[in-house]
Amino acid sequence: MTGTTPTAWQQRIETLLHALADARRDAAAAQAREVALLAEAVEIAQAMAQDAGGPTSVADIPIRSLAAQIGAAARVSDRTVQKHMSDAVVLVEKFPATFAAWAAGDVSRGHVRVVVDAGVAIDDDAARAVFEDAALEVARRETPGRLKPAARVLAARLHPVSLQERHTAAATKREVWVRDLDDGMAELIAILPAAIAHGIRDRLDQYARRVIDARGALTGGGASAVDTRPTDARRISEVRADVFADLLLTGHATPETTNDAIPAGEAIIARVQVTVPVLTTLGHDDTPAELIGKGPIDTATALRFAGTATGWDRVLTHPVTGTVLAIDRYRPSDHLKRTLRVRDEHCRFPGCRIPTYRSDIDHTTAREHDGPTELTNLAHLCRRHHTLKHHSAWRVRQTPDGILHWTSPTGREYPDHPARTLTFTTERTDALRLAPDVGSSDGADPPTF
Incomplete structure (x- = not known):
């Protein structure tokens, strides 16, 4: 053709x-x-x-x-x-x-x-x-x-x-066990509170990415002729597993694992994002807190995080739609970035779940086209979809409620709603949640289809 x-x-x-x-x-x-x-x-x-x-x-x-x-x-x-x-x-x-x-x-x-x-x-x-x-x-x-x-x-x-x-x-079922695999390998499996498990995975990811970045910098800059270290061809999944083993066995990532990218004992703090309803923090409600992008977590864990955090954001949402309207903090810093992080939670291209900390903040209407740097003209896009927006026929516009209306090259429109609005409950939902005669199941395995 x-x-x-x-x-x-x-x-x-x-x-x-x-x-x-x-x-x-x-x-x-x-x-x-x-x-x-x-x-x-x-x-x-x-x-x-x-x-x-x-x-x-x-x-x-x-x-x-x-x-x-x-x-x-x-x-x-x-x-x-x-x-x-x-x-x-x-x-x-x-x-x-x-x-x-x-x-x-x-x-x-x-x-x-x-x-x-x-x-x-x-x-x-x-x-x-x-x-x-x-x-x-x-x-x-x-x-x-x-x-x-x-x-x-x-x-x-x-x-x-x-x-x-x-x-x-459920916490009484915490456990760690090993399942032997073929070829001299084994699985190490742990059942942990969700916030702890995702925090561990995040910390491993941070270590592994620093190792990969350091390896890329070394290769790009040209290794010294006297550098006799073997080429590190590990995938990021392998690096993550090696860091995991070293952290458990030695307390820190060893040079053999990290290619000298991480000094022994250097702390990398795990990151998890938690949203806690204000009435829950005050003890007036039992609406569960949420581990962003994963699901509900217990109130005690969420409050412990809130109590030890250096600062926390207060989020004002629309009473009907749940749209984030404003955010503030007792010690304001990078106000707009925090607002966007709370509103978006992940890349805002339809279907993408890359977290905000691995995404770029993009002007929906570009700066060179007089697009303002304000909440209703900014959104997180991962590098893949940021590139797609600027180098393809995909187009996007943003409405004041934070919805991104993406238009494909053939003219189809795909609205992407802020994650905060997906789980907003209605008065009917709250009334049923508090009803005394609602029953529960016996904990049987869920069906599969």
Whole structure:
């Protein structure tokens, strides 16, 4: 297609996008149809068991038999089929709106899995319906990755048992164990409070990136002829694992691990971002705090962080939409940057979750086009999407509520909402969260789809 005009390319791309959208919609409908059939299979097996009227010890034989028939026909393990049959019933009966959205092609299998995983612990039908409606509103415009922390926060606010109580019980399951792998390797696995685990990962990332940066500087500047050190060809994941081992075994990253990039004993502080509702800090409410981008955390941990922080931001949000309106601090410093960091939480290109501390602050309307340096004209973009904005036909405009309206080269618009607005609760949600008759589940494993 040499010599094709830009308009012709755009038409071809637009046709491709329509075809992909139709294909995904058809695939979602087919997947939902399969789930509906598996739920129907459970109904058939239960009716067969009731008609048979045999001893309770063999009451599940009809469902086993039917699972075996389905498995044989589909060349899938009958145990896997039986698990999927059980999961199908949970989705169809407890999450009808999510199932309908999937069947209509509005959401994907990944969205469905996130909604069910987060909401399956809510036993009260009315409360679960409120959660489902709120989660689906987010799912229709966000990726499953962005939906997950929002759905977890929404579910926590509707759970009948406070997060602090559940965290206290869960914390008794802290554990570290080793699982042997092949080729002389092993996995070291730890169950820890979420804020601690993500803090550890962040500290390892900081060490590993400094090692990689130092290696790049050495290579770019040209190594000395007398430098006999072997070339470090490790990937960042390998460096991260080596730093992890050295920190645990020696208390600091050794030169052998870091290529002399990190002096022994130099402290690198882990970074986590936590939001705590003001009424929770005052003890007047039990709305859970949130580990940004991950989900709810217990109040005690959040308050401990707040008490030891050198400073903390006070965030004013819109009473209806949750949009960040303003932010201040007792000792103001880099006010606008902090406001943006709280509002954005991650790169603001649709679907991207690169955190703000690894992103650039970009003028939505460029400075050379008289774009002002103010909240409504700034947003975090990771380097990949910052480059895409300036070197492709993608365009973006920002509205006063912080929504970025991205326009693709073919003219499609994709709004990206500030993360703070995704989990904002309504009065109805709060009323149900505080209702005394809302039940909880027994903690069974969530369904998989």
